[in-house]
Amino acid sequence: MTLAAAAPIAVEFASMHPDAEKRFVSEVCLPFLQAARNEDGGWGFHTGSESRVEATAWVVLALNATGLHEDLWRAGCDFLRAVQLADGSWPSSPGQNVGSWTTSLACWALMSNSESKTAVAAGLRWICADWPRESGLIARAIRRISAGKPIVAQNGSLHGWGWTPNTASWVEPTAFALIALDQAAAEILPEGAPKRRRIATSLLYDRMCPGGGWNCGNPMVYGVPGDPVVEPTAWALLALRDEPNRGEILMSLEWLEKNLARIESAHSLSLARICWETYGRHWPAGVATLPELYARNDFLDSVPAMAWACLALSPEKKLLFASRPERSA
Numbered sequence: 001m002t003l004a005a006a007a008p009i010a011v012e013f014a015s016m017h018p019d020a021e022k023r024f025v026s027e028v029c030l031p032f033l034q035a036a037r038n039e040d041g042g043w044g045f046h047t048g049s050e051s052r053v054e055a056t057a058w059v060v061l062a063l064n065a066t067g068l069h070e071d072l073w074r075a076g077c078d079f080l081r082a083v084q085l086a087d088g089s090w091p092s093s094p095g096q097n098v099g100s101w102t103t104s105l106a107c108w109a110l111m112s113n114s115e116s117k118t119a120v121a122a123g124l125r126w127i128c129a130d131w132p133r134e135s136g137l138i139a140r141a142i143r144r145i146s147a148g149k150p151i152v153a154q155n156g157s158l159h160g161w162g163w164t165p166n167t168a169s170w171v172e173p174t175a176f177a178l179i180a181l182d183q184a185a186a187e188i189l190p191e192g193a194p195k196r197r198r199i200a201t202s203l204l205y206d207r208m209c210p211g212g213g214w215n216c217g218n219p220m221v222y223g224v225p226g227d228p229v230v231e232p233t234a235w236a237l238l239a240l241r242d243e244p245n246r247g248e249i250l251m252s253l254e255w256l257e258k259n260l261a262r263i264e265s266a267h268s269l270s271l272a273r274i275c276w277e278t279y280g281r282h283w284p285a286g287v288a289t290l291p292e293l294y295a296r297n298d299f300l301d302s303v304p305a306m307a308w309a310c311l312a313l314s315p316e317k318k319l320l321f322a323s324r325p326e327r328s329a
Helices: 003-013 018-036 053-066 070-082 102-110 114-129 137-145 171-183 193-206 230-239 247-262 266-278 290-301 303-313 315-321
Strands: none
Touching (some): 018 053, 018 303, 053 070, 053 102, 053 303, 070 102, 070 114, 102 114, 102 171, 114 171, 114 193, 171 193, 171 230, 193 230, 230 247, 230 266, 247 266, 266 290, 266 303, 290 303
8 A cells, every 4th residue: 555545544443442453454464464474374574575484473463363364374383383493492583593682472373272382381481591792691791890990780690581582682572572472371381480480570660761761771861861762661560560560660551651651653652552551451531543654655565553553452362472272273
């Protein structure tokens, strides 16, 4: 759909009424995702681009949330299993032979597919065996030497996950791993999963910015507080949703609420809404709607943006973050 053709969408679907939002999903988002699927069963970041684990996983999650297009959902699951590496991980891009943060996302997406139980179990083992670089002996020695004049204000003894193996811990990959471990059935969780979850949960709280919210990883640098960002904040809140009344959570939700009206990105707006309503809060009036953002630029032809919109506007989206029966194999 061209930008000119998209303009009427804002008029027709701009209402926050559930029926209008459901139609936007069924008449705009899902047809786009259906047309964007590649012959290998996966999706790239844009129509016609090479299939990638990240984009495909988001679509699989979105299709599972809507409960529609079973054939596309199954093909996406098949693609994810086909590109899993021998050590149980998933690469960030085709041709790579090293696992990445997408392992958490792929595991999360495949948990709704009973045929993928073995693949998910292998992925979870890889996740729990992946310790970041700052947990190593050399990194600990450097921290002791420089303890008197630290550049960043954070607890170096806490470990989460990085974007790639043996690198530093960052907020978003840590949140993805925590969600994957939280969503997994108890019988496929590795033995060390509870310990990893406790340490990583502490890391997220440690990395929170002083006034609430999160950025990519450093709450304070050279004594200057970092600025929170919507997407890392939402992912951290989703990963920490089991403690909704904790002070840090309430402070971060307050920061998010103050910034909802400033969001101009479809990705951020979708994720903020998923997060806000997962915490049982009513989405406020006066915030730009996803159809309005779509009319401005067609979501820049982004497959993940369309998938996130499905997740944000589908009535079943809360099931994404709760235990649920498996879909049929």
